[in-house]
Amino acid sequence: MQLVQGVAGSEKVFGDPLEAARRWQSEGAEWIHLVDLDAAFGRGSNAETLARIVNELHINVEMSGGIRDDESLERALEAGARRVNIGTAALENPEWCEKIIAEHSDQVAIGLDVKGTRLAARGWTEEGGDLFETVQRLNDAGCQRYVVTDVASDGMLTGPNFELLGQVCARTEAAVVASGGISTLEDLRQLRGLIPIGVEGAIVGTALYVGNFTLPEALEVAKAEVAR
Numbered sequence: 001m002q003l004v005q006g007v008a009g010s011e012k013v014f015g016d017p018l019e020a021a022r023r024w025q026s027e028g029a030e031w032i033h034l035v036d037l038d039a040a041f042g043r044g045s046n047a048e049t050l051a052r053i054v055n056e057l058h059i060n061v062e063m064s065g066g067i068r069d070d071e072s073l074e075r076a077l078e079a080g081a082r083r084v085n086i087g088t089a090a091l092e093n094p095e096w097c098e099k100i101i102a103e104h105s106d107q108v109a110i111g112l113d114v115k116g117t118r119l120a121a122r123g124w125t126e127e128g129g130d131l132f133e134t135v136q137r138l139n140d141a142g143c144q145r146y147v148v149t150d151v152a153s154d155g156m157l158t159g160p161n162f163e164l165l166g167q168v169c170a171r172t173e174a175a176v177v178a179s180g181g182i183s184t185l186e187d188l189r190q191l192r193g194l195i196p197i198g199v200e201g202a203i204v205g206t207a208l209y210v211g212n213f214t215l216p217e218a219l220e221v222a223k224a225e226v227a228r
Helices: 017-026 047-056 072-080 088-092 094-107 131-141 160-169 186-193 215-222
Strands: 029-037 058-062 084-086 106-117 117-120 126-130 146-151 174-177 199-203
Touching: 017 029, 017 047, 029 047, 029 215, 047 058, 047 072, 072 084, 084 094, 088 094, 088 131, 094 106, 094 131, 106 131, 117 131, 117 160, 126 131, 146 160, 160 174, 160 186, 186 199, 186 215
Parallel strands: 029 058, 058 084, 084 106, 106 146, 146 174, 174 199
Antiparallel strands: 106 117, 117 126
């Protein structure tokens, strides 16, 4: 399931999540990004379904959505997630966020969901503060990885926000993962060109599900050598 610009009710349904995960694994994926949209919007939990998917896979899984306290964090890690992506909690409970960064190191990534230069919180429905002030605070806490989503681009197939990614990379030595708007192989080529400044990878959703390109094609582009 995929949202458009993070708006509840805009979900595009692409079939059974376990079947999709198995497909991406069989086509060469080394990571799967799983999001519990119900938990993200505070309207329920699909923890058992996500745990079942992780158990069926033999590749790395990053789990996201509704991870806001020790219980939900431990549940995700115990389910077998290699990494958890923390979003709203990083904004609403900075002390907890700093604690788990210290305790879990690179098992924790911080999701930065951005509207302009402001952060979006609570399922992207609330204001979350200034992007760059938050990045500095999390840098100081030792954050090793940010997942940067341009809310305006997410699910729109309009291309990544390269300017935003460059701004975040300029303010941190942590790895940056691009999310939102990726629609073509050329988008991936351009993102690959940002590796020298800190972009580590990209999360691709809608473009794969609607068939703009195949996963093997995307992986071939992503693994090509970068001119330095």
